[in-house]
Amino acid sequence: AQSVTQLGSHVSVSEGALVLLRCNYSSSVPPYLFWYVQYPNQGLQLLLKYTSAATLVKGINGFEAEFKKSETSFHLTKPSAHMSDAAEYFCAVIHAGNMLTFGGGTRLMVKP
Amino acid sequence: DAMVIQNPRYQVTQFGKPVTLSCSQTLNHNVMYWYQQKSSQAPKLLFHYYDKDFNNEADTPDNFQSRRPNTSFCFLDIRSPGLGDAAMYLCATSRERVLAGYEQYFGPGTRLTVT
Numbered sequence: 295a296q297s298v299t300q301l302g303s304h305v306s307v308s309e310g311a312l313v314l315l316r317c318n319y320s321s322s323v324p325p326y327l328f329w330y331v332q333y334p335n336q337g338l339q340l341l342l343k344y345t346s347a348a349t350l351v352k353g354i355n356g357f358e359a360e361f362k363k364s365e366t367s368f369h370l371t372k373p374s375a376h377m378s379d380a381a382e383y384f385c386a387v388i389h390a391g392n393m394l395t396f397g398g399g400t401r402l403m404v405k406p
Numbered sequence: 407d408a409m410v411i412q413n414p415r416y417q418v419t420q421f422g423k424p425v426t427l428s429c430s431q432t433l434n435h436n437v438m439y440w441y442q443q444k445s446s447q448a449p450k451l452l453f454h455y456y457d458k459d460f461n462n463e464a465d466t467p468d469n470f471q472s473r474r475p476n477t478s479f480c481f482l483d484i485r486s487p488g489l490g491d492a493a494m495y496l497c498a499t500s501r502e503r504v505l506a507g508y509e510q511y512f513g514p515g516t517r518l519t520v521t
Contacts, residue, residue, distance in 0.1 A: 328509060337410070337496055337512035338449070384448060394510060396448035 298327075298385045300397035308405045313357075313372040315400045317385030320366065325387050327368045328394070329359055332382040341383075344368060355379070380404045409433070410513035412497050418519045419487050427482040427516045429497030437503060438480040439510065440472060441496040449496055455480060456503065484518075492520045 301316040319325055326345050330338040342353025349361045359370045368385060385397040411430045419425040429438065437456050441449035453462045455474045469491070471483040484491055494517050498510040 330512075335415075335494075335515070335517065337412075337514045338498075338510075339512070340509045343509055393451055393454070399446075399448050 297395055298387045298397040300383075300385050300400050302400055303398060304401045304403065306403040306405060307375045309377055310374050313370070313375045313379065313402065315370040315383050315385075315402065317359075317368045317370065317397060318366050319368060319385075319387045321387065327359075327361065328386040329353065329357070329368075329370050330384045330386060330396075331355075332384065332399075334381075338384065341370070375402075375404045377404050377406065410497055410499055410511050412495075412513035412516050414516060415514060416517050416519070418521060419484075420521055421489065422486045425484050425487055425518065427484075427495050427497075427518070429480045429482070429513055430478050431497075431499045431511075432478070433499055433501070433511060434477060435499035435501050435511070436477075437500045438474060439498040439500075440470075440480070440482050441498065442491075443494040443496055443515070445493075452482070487518070487520045489520050492518055494518075 298317055298319045307313055328343045329341040331341050332338045341357050342351045342359055344351050344361045352358045357372045359368050361368050380403055383400045386394045409432055413428050439454040440452045442452055443449040451463050452466045452470055453472050469485050473481045494515045496515045497513040500508045500510045502508045
């Protein structure tokens with residue numbers, strides 16, 4: 295079964311600093327990968343997705359992620375953090391049952 | 407705007423008292439999903455409908471049921487809520503099955519409290 299691992303359940307950055315949220319997947323075939331963001335007491339919102347087209351995927355709110363097959367990684371980055379980026383971020387992969395499997399989530403905190 | 411709507415946003419029920427959560431969508435998507443999300447955890451899929459075809463996850467308790475009377479609406483019924491069922495319940499939709507690369511669109515969730 296495919297799975298995803300998010301390294302770091304909590305990440306804290308200063309406003310204006312680089313955001314790097316890590317996601318590694320296990321897959322024997324090229325996967326579909328997603329990053330979702332969840333603000334407090336809200337549903338999940340899609341940031342970006344990888345579907346085997348370009349390896350560098352640009353998403354909403356200035357986020358992007360790079361698919362690296364050799365490292366089985368799909369890390370999420372943003373050059374400059376804003377206070378409004380503080381939220382929970384989930385990496386997800388499609389598994390054999392056509393369903394999404396989510397990573398454990400990373401809570402991003404942005405310090406002024 | 408096309409969207410996924412969940413009502414109510416907050417629901418309080420008593421231990422053992424049946425409760426129904428509702429979800430509607432204006433996206434005309436074929437697939438609707440129900441997830442349970444406990445505090446500081448990832449969403450856990452309970453079941454999904456592909457059109458009228460119901461698909462239950464193997465570890466979803468029998469206490470949880472679902473109905474999809476038409477394309478737009480889907481309901482989650484908890485027959486006898488226990489304290490452990492307190493969670494955020496998320497409804498999601500996708501145009502087709504996710505394997506085709508179609509993302510899921512989530513509603514805002516219903517936070518269930520069991521007293």
